[in-house]
Amino acid sequence: MIEWSPATISAFQTTLLAWFDREGRDLPWRHDHEPYHIWVSEIMLQQTQVQTVIPYYERFMAWFPTVTALAQAPESQLLKAWEGLGYYSRVRNMQRCARQLLADYEGQWPKTATELTELIGIGPYTAGAIASIAFNEPVPAVDGNAFRVFSRLLEIDADIAKPQTRSLFEKVIARIIPKDRPGDFNQAIMDLGSSYMTARNPDSAHSPVKDFNQAYLDGKELDYPVKTKKPRPVPVDYVAVLAQADGQWLMTQRPSNGMLANLWTVPLLKVADLDLAEDYLPADLELAIQTYFQQEYQLRVTGFDLGLKPVKHTFTHQKWTIQLFGAKVEQPDLAYFPGKLVSTAQLTTLPMPKVQEKIWDRYQPK
Incomplete structure (x- = not known):
């Protein structure tokens, strides 16, 4: 690992x-230093690209403009957002955090x-982002961008998959x-990691910090992190x-615990x-x-293969392959079914x- 002198730092x-002042991204949550705005954006940006997040962020702020509004929001609206x-x-x-802020910190x-x-x-990253950007505390915000940028700048070969490596980077x-x-510095590292110093196909030859990028100078930046x-x-x-029954769709609400908790889907049978x-x-x-619906829900259904290509969806720990079957529900008594019949127009709610x-x-x- 390279160690920089005070002059190099x-x-x-x-x-x-100087580069950030000229070319930093104009993002809606950067228009002020409000911690609520920073927090919402950072939570949304976990696992999601910036361009995808922007409309979600703007709608979220329209629906829940304050911590109080978020704390009081009905769960159905929260999940819809x-x-x-x-x-x-x-x-x-x-929402639990918003309620904690009101109850324990007077908002x-x-x-x-x-x-x-x-x-x-x-966690440590989000805390660092809020503290540095909103309150000017000189603390790092170590996320994937920071791991990638600094591992290349300084040729840090510690395994970032290991929890103890975070403290080394910090x-x-x-x-x-x-x-x-400190806030501008952390945001500049975010922008650098998403532009010139991406995981694949970095453009370090045109990077504003190429002279500091030891891995690039040594011709091995893709070895890091x-x-x-x-x-x-x-x-x-x-x-x-x-x-379907009477032109309506049979929809079920997932249990309150486990994957996709409280969200609505068509019945998904493992x-x-x-x-x-x-x-x-x-x-x-x-x-x-048919047997499953009869035994579990006391519902009589007639199922048929729709002849469609299976849907594939990957979660962190599971990869689902889903066959699609149509069905007609006969005499729909939903007393034992965890859901309801919903019209096509109501599905979007x-x-x-x-x-x-x-x-x-x-x-x-479509």
Whole structure:
């Protein structure tokens, strides 16, 4: 690992911040230093690209302009606002955090990274971002961009998949971050990592900090950051049952715990839970679906293969392959069914996960 002298650190700060002043991205959450705005944007940006987040952020702010509005929002509206971003536990934790701020902090944000990590759902990176940008605390905000940028600048070969590596980067960056503009510095690193110093196909030859990029100068920047591979997601087979009764769709609400909690989907049956032989045929699956609905929900359905290509959707730990079956519900008594019949017009009012959108798109291509 390279260690910079104080003179090099000063030169890097000057170069980076001058570039940020000229070319920093104009993003809606950068128009002020309001911690609520920074927090919402940072939670949304986890696992999601900036251009995708912007309309979600603007709608979220229109619906929940303050911490109080977020704390008081009904869960159905909360999930609808987040629909398509995935990882719904994040927005649930945001509401819990908003309520914690009102109950324990009189609605006022803590001003240090250490205090911010006491809030529900706020980890070291988000705490660093809020503290540095909103409150000018000179603390690093170490995310994927920071790992990539600084591992290349300084040829840090520690494995970023290991939890202890974060503290190493935090110590290194703490020596480099300027005391007077820590928020701009952290945002400049974010912009650098998403432009000239991307994971693949970086453009370091035109980077404003190319003279400081030791991995680029040594011709091995794609060797950084060092990261061991995650295990592959486990494949899981499902059947989506697009069932109708009296022109309405049978929709079910997922349990309050587990994947896609409280979101609405068509009934999704795990193939492993159905009584099927390994070499089952479509007719066997039709019968298994009818039996399952009869035994679990006391509903009589007639299922049929729609002849459509399966939908595939990958979560962090699972990869779903979903066959699509149509069905007719006879004498729909939903006393034992965890859901309801919904008209086509009403479907858009239900908070649904991305995988359900894929199912609709496959059934009725746009």
